[in-house]
Amino acid sequence: MNTFQTGYRVSYSDTDQMGFMHHSNYLKYYETARWELFRSIGIPYPEIEKDGIILPVIDASLKFIKPTYYDQKILINTKVKAQSGARIIFDYQAINEAGEIINEAHITVACVKKSTGKACIPSKKIKDALNELINK
Amino acid sequence: MNTFQTGYRVSYSDTDQMGFMHHSNYLKYYETARWELFRSIGIPYPEIEKDGIILPVIDASLKFIKPTYYDQKILINTKVKAQSGARIIFDYQAINEAGEIINEAHITVACVKKSTGKACIPSKKIKDALNELINK
Amino acid sequence: MNTFQTGYRVSYSDTDQMGFMHHSNYLKYYETARWELFRSIGIPYPEIEKDGIILPVIDASLKFIKPTYYDQKILINTKVKAQSGARIIFDYQAINEAGEIINEAHITVACVKKSTGKACIPSKKIKDALNELINK
Amino acid sequence: MNTFQTGYRVSYSDTDQMGFMHHSNYLKYYETARWELFRSIGIPYPEIEKDGIILPVIDASLKFIKPTYYDQKILINTKVKAQSGARIIFDYQAINEAGEIINEAHITVACVKKSTGKACIPSKKIKDALNELINK
Numbered sequence: 001m002n003t004f005q006t007g008y009r010v011s012y013s014d015t016d017q018m019g020f021m022h023h024s025n026y027l028k029y030y031e032t033a034r035w036e037l038f039r040s041i042g043i044p045y046p047e048i049e050k051d052g053i054i055l056p057v058i059d060a061s062l063k064f065i066k067p068t069y070y071d072q073k074i075l076i077n078t079k080v081k082a083q084s085g086a087r088i089i090f091d092y093q094a095i096n097e098a099g100e101i102i103n104e105a106h107i108t109v110a111c112v113k114k115s116t117g118k119a120c121i122p123s124k125k126i127k128d129a130l131n132e133l134i135n136k
Numbered sequence: 137m138n139t140f141q142t143g144y145r146v147s148y149s150d151t152d153q154m155g156f157m158h159h160s161n162y163l164k165y166y167e168t169a170r171w172e173l174f175r176s177i178g179i180p181y182p183e184i185e186k187d188g189i190i191l192p193v194i195d196a197s198l199k200f201i202k203p204t205y206y207d208q209k210i211l212i213n214t215k216v217k218a219q220s221g222a223r224i225i226f227d228y229q230a231i232n233e234a235g236e237i238i239n240e241a242h243i244t245v246a247c248v249k250k251s252t253g254k255a256c257i258p259s260k261k262i263k264d265a266l267n268e269l270i271n272k
Numbered sequence: 273m274n275t276f277q278t279g280y281r282v283s284y285s286d287t288d289q290m291g292f293m294h295h296s297n298y299l300k301y302y303e304t305a306r307w308e309l310f311r312s313i314g315i316p317y318p319e320i321e322k323d324g325i326i327l328p329v330i331d332a333s334l335k336f337i338k339p340t341y342y343d344q345k346i347l348i349n350t351k352v353k354a355q356s357g358a359r360i361i362f363d364y365q366a367i368n369e370a371g372e373i374i375n376e377a378h379i380t381v382a383c384v385k386k387s388t389g390k391a392c393i394p395s396k397k398i399k400d401a402l403n404e405l406i407n408k
Numbered sequence: 409m410n411t412f413q414t415g416y417r418v419s420y421s422d423t424d425q426m427g428f429m430h431h432s433n434y435l436k437y438y439e440t441a442r443w444e445l446f447r448s449i450g451i452p453y454p455e456i457e458k459d460g461i462i463l464p465v466i467d468a469s470l471k472f473i474k475p476t477y478y479d480q481k482i483l484i485n486t487k488v489k490a491q492s493g494a495r496i497i498f499d500y501q502a503i504n505e506a507g508e509i510i511n512e513a514h515i516t517v518a519c520v521k522k523s524t525g526k527a528c529i530p531s532k533k534i535k536d537a538l539n540e541l542i543n544k
Contacts, residue, residue: 012307012317013300013430017423017478018250023193024167024421027160028285035284035343045284046343057159061197067253070425071307071318114154117203148443148453149294149436153287153342160285164421171420171479181420182479206289207443207454289457290522295465296439299432321425329431333469339525386426389475 004037020067033076059108066102083130086111086119140173156203169212177265195244202238222247222255276309292339305348313401331380338374358383358391412445428475441484467516474510494519494527
């Protein structure tokens, strides 16, 4: 199954005075989750950057369904939904300790040559690794 | 015209090793921009919280069009698009020093009673201030 | 031995355009480390807050010895150095994958009654747990 | 008088569930304050980095005297205390709306050649600008 699971415990500095995790933090933890997925399929993100390629986020949509609290353990399910042209699309679900979905997101990154800032097609190695995952 | 403009200078801690502002920061600066808009129409957010109401984000979609760099001044245009039931919808544009749109977003907040965590209708004062703005 | 060890992998959003982890993040990860130490000795920080007590930082000094990079695993050694009056003093060392000390810090927190904002003596349970640790 | 003053309004995302600004944020706002001071004396930090020099923090000590709250305006007084060898030392005070000192800090940065990671002596332009300020 093409879903990669990582865990995260909400830290004190993630919270704001509402008493919840500040909503901007989901983007940070989804970023970490997608590079952990990449590591698990043999294409660690630091090596991609060493080859002069960066994968910035170009599109993100998030649904904040339930608040998350300090010290709660959340599970993040990350799925590579599609790879097409320069783009890679990820689907996310964050789940709390009670098993409830607290957040859902779709995030698109683009393959970009760092030296020129231009979009590019991912290397054969990256495409093969992603396609194997998508077709699982 | 129902568009409220604020400025922001990208700080060093906003950047990541790509050399751009990290994408999660837009959510922080859009938050600050919307409460500045609220202050400008006579409903400062701290007073709303004092009345036991919080306005958490329940939905956000962002398009990252161009990167933003350290020390760049960006303009943020914030617009109240609609208010309906417990929800208030904001449209955003961030513009760089060259006048280019670098980011666009739609963010929905919900009016929630802090003590119960239940959605609620904004007070007459808030609704009136928002509707006057929307109908400008 | 009164030293509690936790691990942390530097995330992309921790970095800045120097290509290192931004220096402000050490304070966040030392905070997480000290509450993990507290959890390990039976006084989880969320329960302390439930009893109306907060433990804000009142003093911090940090030595940034070597830069830390994205995706590096760092070890954090946390030690309770002293407890006296309302104060608890922690010593920290952060160590990189090569075994080098990259950061050292001393951080003091104070026991404060949340309702009044006044400093207070920690409960017998907290004092006993800390003293057992200090005298190990 | 060698004291440079900048203002900052505490944003919602700066707070944590204690209801205060999270203590790690002082390091961020002191960083912004010192580069505003540099801009004011004709040595903007982005140009220093363009010359291949970075100025990372190597030492920081902070005293957290009073909490700071969401939406409060704080004044930051920044002073260049000394420049010697590769080091530049800054003194800081943060002051709340009631005129009370809420935080004091001493922060040392080092002049480092980005390509080698080695400490270096600041350029004559930087040294002259700093010495003129120190001797004011």
